[in-house]
Amino acid sequence: MFKIIFITSMFDNIYTINKVSHTISNEYKNQFEFSYYKATEIDFSYQKYEELIKDTKNSNLICIILHGGVSTFRNFLKLKEEINGKIPFFIYSSIEDENREFISKSGLSPLIQDKISKYYSLGGEKNYRNMLLYMANSLNHSNYKVEDYEYPQWEGIYDYEKKSYLSKEEENVYLDKLLEEKNIIALIAHGKEWEIKKIKKIKVINKFIEEIKKEGGRPLVVFTNSVPNPEIKAKGTRWVIDNYFKRNGKIIPDCIINLVAYSQSIFDEPGDGTAMVDKSIFEDLGIPVIQAMNTYQNRKTWDNDVRGLDAMSLTSNVYYPEFDGQIISVTCCTYETMIDEFGEKSIFLPIDERVNKIARMAMGWSRLANKENKDKKIAIILHNMPPRNDMIGCAFGLDTPNSVYNMVETFSEMGVPIDYKFKNGDDIIQRIIRTVSNDQKWLTADKVLERSIDTIDREKYSRWFSKLNSKIKNKMEEQWGIAPGEFMVYEDLLPVPGILNGNIFIGLQPARGMMERAEELYHNTDFIIPHQYYSFYKWIKEEFEADVIYHVGTHGTLEWLPGKEIGLCDASCPDFNIDDIPHLYDYSINVTGEGLQAKRRSYAALISYMIPALTLAGEYEDIEEIDELIKQYYQAENSGDTKIEEIKEDILERTFKYSYNLDMNIGKEEIRENYKNFINKFHSYIEELKSSTIKDGLHILGEVVTGDRCATLIQALLRIDNCGMLAADRAVGKSLGYDTEELIDKPHILKDGKTNLMILEDIKNITTDIIKEIIYSNKNMSNEIFKDKYSNYKVIEKKYLKTLRKNILEIILPKINETVREKTSTIKGLEGKFILPGQSGCPTRGNINILPTGTNFYSIDPNKIPSRASWKVGKKLGDQLIERYISDEGKIPQNIAMLVYGGETMKTNGDDIAEALYLMGVRPIWLNNGDRVIGLEVIPYEELKRPRIDVTLRITGLFRDTFPILIRLLEEAVNLVSQLDESEEINYIKKNMNEDIGQLLKEGYSLEESERLSKMRIFGCPPGTYGAGVGVLICSKQWDTREDLGRAYVNWSSYAYGSDFHGTKVENIFTQRMKKSEVTVKNESSIEIDMLESDDYFVYHGGLVAAVKYASGKDPKSYSGDASNPERVKIKNLKEETARIIRARILNPKWFEGLKRHGYKGAQEVNGAVDIFFGWDATAEVAEDWMYDRITETYIENRENREWLEEHNPHAVLNISERLLEANQRNMWRASQEKLEILRKIYLNIEGDVEAYEE
DSSP states (O other): OEEEEEEEOTTOOOHHHHHHHHHHHHHSTTTEEEEEEEHHHHHHOHHHHHHHHHHHTTOSEEEEEETTOGGGOTTHHHHHHHHTTTSOEEEEESSHHHHHHHHTTSSSOHHHHHHHHHHHHHOSHHHHHHHHHHHHHHHHOOOOOOOOOOOOOOOEEEETTTTEEOOHHHHHHHHHHHTTOSOEEEEEEEGGGOSTTTOTTHHHHHHHHHHHHHTTOEEEEEEEOSSOBGGGTBOOHHHHIIIIIEETTEEOOSEEEEOOOSOHHHHHSOTTSSSOOSSOTTTTTOSOEEEEEEOSSOHHHHHHOTTOSOHHHHIIIIIHHHHTTOEEEEEEEEEEEEEETTEEEEEEEEOHHHHHHHHHHHHHHHHHHHSOGGGOOEEEEEOOSSSSTTSTTOOTTBOHHHHHHHHHHHHHHTTOOOSSOOSSHHHHHHHHHHSOOSOGGGOOHHHHHHHOSOEEEHHHHHHHHHTSOHHHHHHHHHHHOSTTOSTTOBTTEEEOOEEEETTEEEEEOOOOSOGGGGGGGGTOOOOOOOHHHHHHHHHHHHTSOOSEEEEESSOOSGGGSSSOSSSOOTTSHHHHHHTTSOEEEEEETTOHHHHHHHHHHHOOEEEEEOOOOEEEOOOOHHHHHHHHHHHHHHHHHHHTOTTHHHHHHHHHHHHHHTTHHHHHTOOHHHHHHTHHHHHHHHHHHHHHHHHOEEEOSOBOTTOOOOHHHHHHHHHHHTSSOBTTBOOHHHHHHHHTTOOHHHHHHSTTOEETTEEHHHHHHHHHHHHHHHHHHHHHHOSOOOSGGGSGGGTTOOOSOHHHHHHHHHHIIIIIHHHHHGGGHHHHHHHHHHTTOOOOEEOOSOGGGTOGGGOSOOOEEOOOOGGGOSOHHHHHHHHHHHHHHHHHHHHHHSSOOSEEEEEEOHHHHHHHTSHHHHHHHHHHTEEEEESTTSSOEEEEEEOOHHHHOSOBOEEEEEEOHHHHHHOHHHHHHHHHHHHHHHTSOOOTTTBHHHHHHHHHHHHHHHTTOOHHHHHHHHTOOEEESOTTOOOOSHHHHHHHTOOSSHHHHHHHHHHHHOEEEOSSOEEEEOHHHHHHHHHHOOEEEEEEOOTTOOTTSOHHHIIIIIHHHHHHHHHHSSOOEEEEEEOSSTTSOEEEEHHHHHHHHIIIIITOHHHHHHHGGGHHHHHHHHHHHHHHHHHHHHHHOOOOHHHHHHHHIIIIISHHHHHHHHHHOHHHHHHHHHHHHHHHHTTSOOOOHHHHHHHHHHHHHHHHHHHHHHO
């Protein structure tokens, strides 16, 4: 008897093998026995696992077939150990790295493994029969007749008219004919789907053919095996592209719809699994490629599941295709199962309406490519959050008005008609404000009807509204009234916010409407868009008839609207708003997660834009004054100068005058007791402020930074070692005979009147000068730099400066100069062409290879999180967090609440995930020497040397959508730790679970349910929604106390996520987790953004602090981790980090001068900083009175600064004044009467001026 056990993932269909095994069993009675197991059943049932182990005792071979890799089978490593050396196994993973790793440990010879693998790869009943018989012959010394391989035809063209495949001769005639036609839509399907009656997707393919033809296109259907493999006679996708899509020097299709999963570029050049493919396989074609996704859910599940795609399909149909630069579309088919005597037989069936959607998208791109520029209509959308006139064109790091100005100029040069030329970006903004904006404070019905470029009446809107999904219609009317409702409706008419200039519409993305219903945020989380939002996008399509739409800047609201999380349906708000219009979206290269959300939920081709120029903060005003005194102190100490006591008193006096004592949390008595300790600490702090990196203005799309700004940007890019290049400061230090790392480690050593910190400062300044000389003169460094101020320094090792110069001129400068590719990609978008894919992340964090910008960026493989490198960083972050808490509180924390962002996880390859695992005392198991995570293992207590800390994770909606794999990984870590045979004194997770189970049992829960609830550690917002409720409340002023904000946060965050629950509302459990939390933490991975630059930071982390206060009645210790230099992570509490940013950036004249280059948008940045600062103080009480005082003095009382703000954005001055007055009213700031009078006077004056202007 020859016995084979098959273990398959839930995504594998082994129906044919089952059928063949039945035939063999009947043919060779009592000679074969076959058993079948699903990996998921083994993982979720201990009894099933034990049954499998028992079954293996008398088995000859175990066949493990895992579509999606060993990560889909959590017990794989455990099983492998169990059968190791006892039973041979054959493994076939869709991850080639895994096949390579485990083949040597399978107990099968390479020859046998290869032969079985080849039979399996070729597929079909005949090959499977011979595979099973060959197994018996090889392992059981049988002598069954085994035939040679049967090779299918992997590549070809399907003639859908004849329902047959073309011969080679017919192919040539067919393709020649297509050359003469337009709107050719290519459809790529997998080569295994050749036999029409047997293939899984033939109904899907036929439906696509039908819908493409219906929409006016001409389908070209081709098949490929993806991977070029001579062993199985497969030529691969590149061959198909070269032979079927190119002809006589021309490209046949205008657009491609791809039904094949994974990355065709990686399949074409698989390598060893460690390196990313540099060039997309589709790049040379230059046409858009749309990924049509399948799901392994059945139709009923898909209809009701907010996720839209299962985890396996998310990896194969989204992550990997993005590497190729494909446009992510929607779920086009579901996986339906039928059962007969041979088991489960699965096929894909089309979702008809979704297939039509993809066909319309493809035709939209095709028509755009074929239309003449003079006939094209372009919609450019500016974001406007909050919907006020001071915040038009809000976007991270981008001067949106001037970027749009550049775009309009470019489009005009290309032949797109315009009626007039704009003067500049500010002209665009002022024209919008003078028509109709989203700011209802200044709108009256008369003004709207007089100024709006168009209006939408009830009848027209009702026609559009009637076509919506019935669920959406009911919800919109329930929340916003009978169409068109009342929000932004004037005398029964809906205005269109924006301006027209010839064939270009520049519009304001509509208000989300939540401000108007803010009071509901305390108890509700289900907010649908108002009628006006839908009417705006529908007007763009139906009335303006846009051929293409550009959203400008990071980021708007479209991609965050309610609906399925990915693989959207027609009831998902982003889907029916963007519809089928070709969509381009300008996104910051370093805001990875949000950019991918725009790709995945609004079908955008991204155009990444460069980070702004960066510079060192330097010294100004009191910082300069104190810095000079500190230097005098050390010089006096070195020389024994008697004036040292006088200098000490001067420093002490200024410490308190400028409130630095509050930054350092130090009192006069403590200072006098140990002045040396104080002065060293103060010296370090002042140097930290001076060496902080801040933005030097904003980026303008397509423009290359030059001059001094280019030099300081290069210095920032080389602040740490970057892609094999030595950090600039390190290189200069080495050339001068210094080891900068040693100087950093021993900062206060004094020699010849200079501390090591002072030497470091000199090296930084010398580095700046050297970089300037390199980019200006393109010559070797001269000796001018070392005259006068730096005469004490001499170049000892010139080779370091030569290498630095070479790196700058040959690598970095070319990448910066290629920023013009942003303009090239903008042009390609209008031409309906392919946008090059590229990596994303933070270039200053050792990732300069992601440049240049202008790319349709992608992320990373979620199975490679956390990477080995991020594990090292996560451990450092965890250790520093524990050390800091012990320093503050004298004990180790038992409960930590951690904020985890999807975008940060992508940019760091999982620093936060690594830290959470490490705090729990768990580490990843990686495949071989790579980064693919295939399991977890507990760190023994003897190695950990501390208790296991209980970590609660508040994940964002983006993390939930993007990383179901990591949610399961973190859940598995909790399960592992909870099952350890350890005392509660060293296992706080176990301690809390036992306490919670006891309490839940008292409350009437069953033991099973109590155990399930007690393990919940991952929480977020409700499925299909995004946010934390706090920001809207603060903007709308619909809150009274900090506890109100905490209550709203709890309402929005009490949804638990895990492997068998997705967004279960458990407010009591989340509140209990908050009540126990002693620490909150969020890590920052880059100097390119700080916590006062985005409202997300106070909404999520500030809100978390407020939630802990609401639940427990006391404030947690709240920290901000800094991993911008992975080799030297740091941690500060929120007050310390706030003070650093206020002094280094917000009050810094250098920052303000940089913003002055940008007019309206520059003023908006100041205004936004005040809003965010206020939000942090409202949620986490991080501000001191001196901060409000100095902001008021700098931007309101300083006449020159205020008048500049008024000139360029008077609404910003109005908002800043209003916010400061509100802070006083809420007792957040104890303002002097004098300051309040100034603020009130200026507020009233500006309000009057703005009202007059609006009239």
